[in-house]
Amino acid sequence: MKLCRKGAKCCEIFLYCNEFKKFIARGNMIDLSVGIIVGGAFNRVVQSIVEDIMMPIIGFIMGNGTNFSNYFFPLGSGITSSMISEARKQGAVLAYGSFISVLVNFLIIAIVVFVLIKFVNNLIKKPDDSKTPADVQLLTEIRDLLKK
Numbered sequence: 131m132k133l134c135r136k137g138a139k140c141c142e143i144f145l146y147c148n149e150f151k152k153f154i155a156r157g158n159m160i161d162l163s164v165g166i167i168v169g170g171a172f173n174r175v176v177q178s179i180v181e182d183i184m185m186p187i188i189g190f191i192m193g194n195g196t197n198f199s200n201y202f203f204p205l206g207s208g209i210t211s212s213m214i215s216e217a218r219k220q221g222a223v224l225a226y227g228s229f230i231s232v233l234v235n236f237l238i239i240a241i242v243v244f245v246l247i248k249f250v251n252n253l254i255k256k257p258d259d260s261k262t263p264a265d266v267q268l269l270t271e272i273r274d275l276l277k278k
Contacts, residue, residue, distance in 0.1 A: 173239065180235045188230075201227030 153159065185198040200214050206221035217223045262270075 172242075176238050176242075177235055180231055180238065184234060185231050188234075198227045198231060199225075201225075201230075 181199075189198040200212070202214050202217060203224040203226065204217060204221065205224055209217050209220045209223065211217045211220060214223065214225055214227075
């Protein structure tokens with residue numbers, strides 16, 4: 131009897147494994163995983179563009195140098211350092227430079243996703259509903275001929 135229960139348990143586990151394989155093998159799950167991987171790589175590219183290209187330009191325009199991540203407001207009186215890493219050790223700081231970098235990063239990703247969705251929506255156009263199907267047109271012609 132115990133062998134039968136263990137066998138049944140193994141069979142049940144095997145069925146769950148097969149069901150999981152079928153779930154993973156569906157197109158939607160594979161598309162989702164590819165999208166996540168590409169999205170992660172795209173995020174690193176955008177982050178590099180923001181941190182290495184855009185933020186130094188913004189920092190230069192503001193006239194305070196190129197390292198925008200070191201912009202912060204000290205929230206305590208004991209903070210004397212001008213470097214954010216040292217200032218955080220001395221007390222609480224409001225790191226608005228890092229926040230602005232993340233915000234610019236988000237805006238770039240949002241704009242790219244918006245443009246991509248607009249592009250895909252233009253590729254997938256809805257069929258023209260104003261055109262009458264051939265069978266309906268044929269039945270209309272037959273009806274009109276019978277009226278005469």
